[in-house]
Amino acid sequence: MAAASLAILKLDTRFPRLPGDIACKDSFARPVRLQTIAEASVDAVVSRNPEGLDLSAFEQAVQTATEPLITTSCGFMIYFQDRLNALNNRPFISSALTALPALRARYRDEQIAILTFDADTLGAPAYAASLQGFSGPVVGLDKSGHLYRTIKEDHPQLDAEQAAAELAQLTRQxxxxxxxxxxxxxxxxxxxxxxxxxxxxxxxxxxxxxxTLDSLSPGLVKPEFLI
Incomplete structure (x- = not known):
């Protein structure tokens, strides 16, 4: 069996991970390794007070990872980017938000829109350093919507068509x-x-x-998830 090209530190959740999701092996053209971080729930990680998270299991997972790249399944881990990246000489990419500085070098802030699970939480003071003064639109999921509630409440079933309709409306708005x-x-x-x-x-x-990961390791992700 070929060695894994990527270690994915996954939140401790049961909601469906569809192809195209970082925590679905079918998203990748090469082998990857998924590691669930026990008790790392959505509520624990998506927090206005990220310092309240017990980071020890993430730290151990990063320290012991031997894959060429290490990542997580939640973009709010951007808060810990520097801290966790320092624990291994292999690149640790906490979040797509690590791509924001490069985007801001090519676009004005108002030309970039961040789509996030929870805009209120990402707008909390704790994440100001991670966003580095970004002044463009930050748009979150509708908290009454099916997709948000499925993730937030960790439901084992997901209506992908309903979720798609919600995201189409969000994009139009x-x-x-x-x-x-x-x-x-x-x-x-x-x-x-x-x-x-x-x-x-x-x-x-x-x-x-x-x-972001495919730019560091070309060919890692299946092409249909990069268009």
Whole structure:
């Protein structure tokens, strides 16, 4: 069996991980290793007070990983990017938000839209350093919607068609309000399976954790999840 090209530190969840999700092995063209971090729930990690998270299991997982790349399944781990990256000489990529500085070098802030699981939480003071003064639109999922509740409440079933319809509406509303947007940055790894939905209503650049990792290890991700 070929050695894994990527270690994925996955939250301790049961909601479905569709192809295109970072925590679905079918998203990749090469072998990857999934490691569930016990008790790392969505509520624990997606927090306005990330310092309250017991990071020890993540630290141990990063320290012992032997794959060429290491990542996580939740973009809010951006808060710990520098701390965890220092524990291994292999690159640790916590989140698609690590791509924000490069995007800002090519676009004005108002031309970049961050799509996130929870805009209120990402806007908390704790994440200000990670966003580095970003002033463009930050749009979260509808907290009354099916996709948000499935993730938040960790339901084992997901209606992908309903989720797709919600994201299509979100995209239309975003572009109607921010017509100058040229790049979508998907913080939430659970949005990536719906890349075709975003693409149907948006002709610009779409950046997520998969594109970020594939830029570091070309050929890692199946091409259909990079369009």
């Amino acid at each position: 975003l572009l109607a309000t921010h017509g100058q947007v040229k790049s979508l940055l998907l913080e939430c790894t659970n949005l990536s399976p719906y890349r075709a939905v975003f693409r149907a209503g948006f002709e610009g650049e779409i950046i997520d954790l998969l594109t």
